Amino acid sequence: MIPEPRAARPPIAAPGVWRLFAGFLKVGLQGFGGVLPFARRMLVEERRWLDERAFVEVLSLSQFLPGPNIVNVAVIVGQRFHGVAGAVVAVLGLLTMPFAIVLALAAAYANWAHVPALRGAAYGVTAAATGLVIATGFRMGGPIRRRRWQLGVAVATFAAIALLRVPLLAALAVLAPVAVAIAWRTR
Amino acid sequence: MIPNVLMRLALEFGMLSLAAVGGVNAIIPEIQRRVVVVEGWLSNADFAQAFAIAQAAPGPNLLVVSVIGWKAAGIAGALVATFAICGPSSVLTYGVSRIWDRFREVPLRIAIQEGLAPVTVGLVLAAGFVLARTVDEGPGAVALTVLSAAAVLAMRIHPLWLLALGAAAGAAGWL
Numbered sequence: 001m002i003p004e005p006r007a008a009r010p011p012i013a014a015p016g017v018w019r020l021f022a023g024f025l026k027v028g029l030q031g032f033g034g035v036l037p038f039a040r041r042m043l044v045e046e047r048r049w050l051d052e053r054a055f056v057e058v059l060s061l062s063q064f065l066p067g068p069n070i071v072n073v074a075v076i077v078g079q080r081f082h083g084v085a086g087a088v089v090a091v092l093g094l095l096t097m098p099f100a101i102v103l104a105l106a107a108a109y110a111n112w113a114h115v116p117a118l119r120g121a122a123y124g125v126t127a128a129a130t131g132l133v134i135a136t137g138f139r140m141g142g143p144i145r146r147r148r149w150q151l152g153v154a155v156a157t158f159a160a161i162a163l164l165r166v167p168l169l170a171a172l173a174v175l176a177p178v179a180v181a182i183a184w185r186t187r
Numbered sequence: 188m189i190p191n192v193l194m195r196l197a198l199e200f201g202m203l204s205l206a207a208v209g210g211v212n213a214i215i216p217e218i219q220r221r222v223v224v225v226e227g228w229l230s231n232a233d234f235a236q237a238f239a240i241a242q243a244a245p246g247p248n249l250l251v252v253s254v255i256g257w258k259a260a261g262i263a264g265a266l267v268a269t270f271a272i273c274g275p276s277s278v279l280t281y282g283v284s285r286i287w288d289r290f291r292e293v294p295l296r297i298a299i300q301e302g303l304a305p306v307t308v309g310l311v312l313a314a315g316f317v318l319a320r321t322v323d324e325g326p327g328a329v330a331l332t333v334l335s336a337a338a339v340l341a342m343r344i345h346p347l348w349l350l351a352l353g354a355a356a357g358a359a360g361w362l
Contacts (some may be wrong), residue, residue: 028246032347035247045192063307064300065283066277068249069210075277076284086280091273098246099253103265105240106254113236117358124357125239126318127328128349131335132242133212133313138340140209141308150305157309161216162316168206168217172306179304187298 015049017082018088023047024074024093031098034132035070043077050077070094149186153179192260193267195226200252200271207276209307211249216317218252228259235322242350249273327362 016025023042030070036059043050050058062072071091078090112118144150153175160171199221207214215238222228227235237254244250249272256268290296315336323329335349356362 006259031247032245032350034346060300061284061287062280063209064207064303065276065280066208067210067280068207068247068273070247071249071273071277071309072280075280079281079284084281087277091277095246095250095269095273098244098250099269101266102241102244102246102250103257103262105244106237106257109236109240120357120360120362121349121354122236122239122357123322123324123328124331124353124355124362125243125350126235126322126353127331127357127362128335128353129238129242130315130318130322131332131337132339132346133215133311133318134332134336135339135346136212137308137312137315138336139216140304140311144308145307150301153302153305154309154312157306158313158316161310161313163218165216168214168310169202172206173195174210175306175309176303179306180299183298183302184295187294187301 014081015047017085019091020078020081020086021093023049024078024090025097027070028094028096028098031070035094036073039070039073049081066177147186149182153182190260190263193263196259196267197271199226200256200268201275204272204275207272208303209246209310211272212314213249213289213307213310215251215314219317222255222259223303224261229255231321233258238318238322240282240328243354246288273334325362327356331356331362 024039025034027039027042040055040059044052044055058073058076059069061076062069065072071094074094075087075092078086078088080086082089109118109122141154144154155174157171160166160175163166191305199351203214203217203221206217210324219231223231223234234255235259238251240254241248248323252268252272253265256264256266258264319329319332322330331353335353338344338349339346
């Protein structure tokens, strides 16, 4: 596949700064239980700022770079259209309202925490949300099933963090370079 | 004179920002370890509640750090923690995004991506496991966790239904 030179790939419809803000504002407000599908819908289907292929690439980049995935998506998309201002505006659009809502919920919960039903509900939500995290892990595991060394790395990482409870930074400092070295050797 | 707790919030979450390979899900056990065990800002119960509130609210699940920051140091804490979890990684992402085209086909970039992919899988699965061990306090909760995971994977049910189910079951005292 021959990569196209940058100039030959015009954006489908370049948004202004305010549109960037508005687009991500909508994504943030919709994202119950997972923001990325809404981001995809906004970017690829509704506003058509990216085509499917570009989105997949942005997503892949967002996931392998550290940091919250959706924030990375906002930074990349914002940067692409309006540099620093675009990145900042996209992230602000994404987070401002949810941030306010979350704090309002936290404050409300603190006031009502003595009600057993509410505490029970929070407990139930946590249990269900934990299941969602596990599901996400397995879904991510799909693409790496084919290579044994990748399975090995995943298992080693799981063992280090979940079973041995090695601090994250120490585990990453060992596992990440080793994994990359293996990938390099088997390329 | 900046309060010590704000500086520590900034430091802890700033470091976690750069360690969050694969997103916030990957660092949840570490967040729990740091805020409950190392810093003592929250109890385990508080942490579980923060997690629930962030899940119930719209927006990304990074907002769990906003609730943690708020519990530790009010609104200032919430702002500092949120900024810290997003800031460092965003700067890095911005820089990489700018020069991305030059590196797309470079073998080292591909090796980095292929190496990190399984690490992130391990991290996220570990996160789920540690969370389950920390927050599930009885067979009912464990069953709900397993059911939710299975429902999403096998039946592709929208996560929100499962959160609602969890809330209802919990409120009814079934867990």
